[in-house]
Amino acid sequence: MTALSRPCLQQLAPSRATQRGRASLTKPRHLRSVVLASTTQALAIEADRLSVSFKGSSGHKQVLKRASLQVPEGSFHILLGPNGCGKSTLLRALGGLLTPDSGTVMVNGPHGFVFQNPDHQLVLPTVAADVAFGLGRLRLAADDVNRRVQQALRAVSMEDFADRPVHTLSGGQKQRAAIAGVLAQDPKVLLLDELTTFLDDDDREGVIRAVKGLVGGPSRVTALWVTHRLEELPEADGASYMEDGRVITTGSPRGIAKHLAKLGARVPMLR
């Protein structure tokens, strides 16, 4: 894990926060485009001045403060920021898992949400049964279900694990099985919340490779990847940095790395 030197950045350390629920999939919205760098690219995700607050015992706490984010279609985009700055809240608002107080959200295409702790989203005894779980509502023929399950497992290099009991998988294998459960439903956008927090380096690399394989594939899946690990920055096509409920800056991974270095972080890709 990368060492971080300044107090605000030390909060980028792993969170033990967990979210209950399974991967979810929702309906497409309209297409927008934006000028990014020198080219016009279609956007897969756009949040515009999003505000979210939660009720607590001491009144309302505003967590997102007119946060805006744009993610080009077909990209692997990293969202970084100190613990508690609102990354997961922004992701959940994008996924339709909570209702913002104000602002707008656009996600172009069906999207799947994968949570930080795979133990909270793998609910059936075997890998294949779990991957098939979300397909129940589609009323597909058994052959179609099997085909989708096999394809999804192949996409995350888990085709040999179909009959394995879920409890025998490593953390990274569980995350890849959770991703397969979403993929079986054919999403265009993946919202991925700190999937590598509990993983060792091998498992972490396996999960990142699986997601990058999907993004680089013919279906032009877009992945928004929330992380606190600065060493994952070079994997991304683009990145955004949040602080205190706002997206402060968006750019190339190297540009964001330089921004973080100015704040005092030791960023591996700049060494």
Ligand SMILES: Nc1ncnc2c1ncn2[C@@H]1O[C@H](COP(=O)(O)OP(=O)(O)OP(=O)(O)O)[C@@H](O)[C@H]1O
């Ligand atoms: N349902 C909720 N009710 C009340 N407060 C909440 C709720 N969800 C999040 N919060 C608060 O909102 C703030 C932002 O939380 P969030 O999980 O979005 O931050 P984060 O940047 O993802 O942090 P981490 O990196 O630790 O996961 C925190 O102070 C958190 O306690």
